[in-house]
Amino acid sequence: MTDIVPLVPKPLTPAVFHILLALSRDELHGYGIMKQVERDSQRHVPMGPGTLYGSLRRMLDAGLIRESEKRVDPAIDDERRIYYAISAEGRSALATELARYEQLVELARENQLLAMRPAHAG
Amino acid sequence: MPADRARAAYRRLLGLYPRSFRERFADSMEQTFDDLRRERSARGSGMLRLVVWMFAETSLGVARENLAALSRARPAHHHRYALIGLLLFLPIAILVPAIWLDLAVVRDLLTHEGDRPNLLGWTVIVGGLLLLPLAFVLALLPMLRRGPNRRRRLYALNLLVCVVIAIPIGTALYGIGEEIYRCEVRGLPNCD
Numbered sequence: 001m002t003d004i005v006p007l008v009p010k011p012l013t014p015a016v017f018h019i020l021l022a023l024s025r026d027e028l029h030g031y032g033i034m035k036q037v038e039r040d041s042q043r044h045v046p047m048g049p050g051t052l053y054g055s056l057r058r059m060l061d062a063g064l065i066r067e068s069e070k071r072v073d074p075a076i077d078d079e080r081r082i083y084y085a086i087s088a089e090g091r092s093a094l095a096t097e098l099a100r101y102e103q104l105v106e107l108a109r110e111n112q113l114l115a116m117r118p119a120h121a122g
Numbered sequence: 123m124p125a126d127r128a129r130a131a132y133r134r135l136l137g138l139y140p141r142s143f144r145e146r147f148a149d150s151m152e153q154t155f156d157d158l159r160r161e162r163s164a165r166g167s168g169m170l171r172l173v174v175w176m177f178a179e180t181s182l183g184v185a186r187e188n189l190a191a192l193s194r195a196r197p198a199h200h201h202r203y204a205l206i207g208l209l210l211f212l213p214i215a216i217l218v219p220a221i222w223l224d225l226a227v228v229r230d231l232l233t234h235e236g237d238r239p240n241l242l243g244w245t246v247i248v249g250g251l252l253l254l255p256l257a258f259v260l261a262l263l264p265m266l267r268r269g270p271n272r273r274r275r276l277y278a279l280n281l282l283v284c285v286v287i288a289i290p291i292g293t294a295l296y297g298i299g300e301e302i303y304r305c306e307v308r309g310l311p312n313c314d
Contacts, residue, residue: 030150031157048176049154050183053147057187082150 020094023086027068064090140191200264207261213250
């Protein structure tokens with residue numbers, strides 16, 4: 001409850017952005033989020049448990065995500081697993097961030113920066 | 123490190139998180155630890171690198187969450203900060219008068235036959251001096267934090283502890299500065 005304000009209007013951190021992106025498609029538990037972020041970022045956003053659960057704590061406090069009611073069949077997996085779901089505020093924050101990215105890409109396109117390739121790209 | 127010992131050590135590390143965080147996430151973090159180990163094991167990859175990375179990454183998380191918990195603590199806890207500051211100040215608070223009064227028990231314990239400090243002596247002196255700024259900041263912190271009405275408050279106990287700790291800090295800085303001035307600036311021979 002204490003840090004609702006700072007998370008939303010500012011640009012999202014890469015960890016928060018990727019967690020929201022992962023949860024925008026499905027309800028996932030911690031390890032599932034980690035794997036989805038790994039795939040989405042092509043391993044460019046390294047996320048260990050310290051970063052993941054610290055981000056989840058802040059996002060829960062800010063109302064961007066919530067704990068889901070979803071539980072798995074104990075025969076398949078540990079039934080104590082907690083799944084997380086994106087909230088309406090989370091979807092809104094993700095949309096705002098994506099719009100910001102879109103604006104930046106548009107700006108880069110206008111300035112013909114997209115054709116430029118980073119020096120290390122070969 | 124065998125798997126069970128790594129897991130037990132990881133559980134102990136999770137114990138360093140603030141209680142509210144631990145109660146909420148420690149079980150899930152342990153599950154994630156097991157998931158990553160299983161994944162690595164299924165791939166036939168080495169476990170040591172994963173374990174070292176997990177411990178390092180989680181240690182950073184522990185530090186971050188404890189700092190966050192500290193900054194969220196209510197001003198009503200200001201006396202705790204003053205008390206912790208006072209406890210951290212204790213080694214120097216005991217050492218200085220003991221040296222001044224030349225207490226035999228302290229001299230025997232912390233020096234080589236009353237001459238130069240021994241290992242324990244150096245540990246107490248250096249450790250005690252390093253703890254002083256931390257003690258000062260901890261006692262000061264509640265007075266820097268803004269309350270719900272966006273205003274800062276002055277707490278008599280915290281102020282008193284800050285002043286008491288500022289005396290040895292000021293004395294130590296004055297001593298160092300004075301020696302630098304005599305030896306380095308004025309270049310006096312045999313000044314130290």
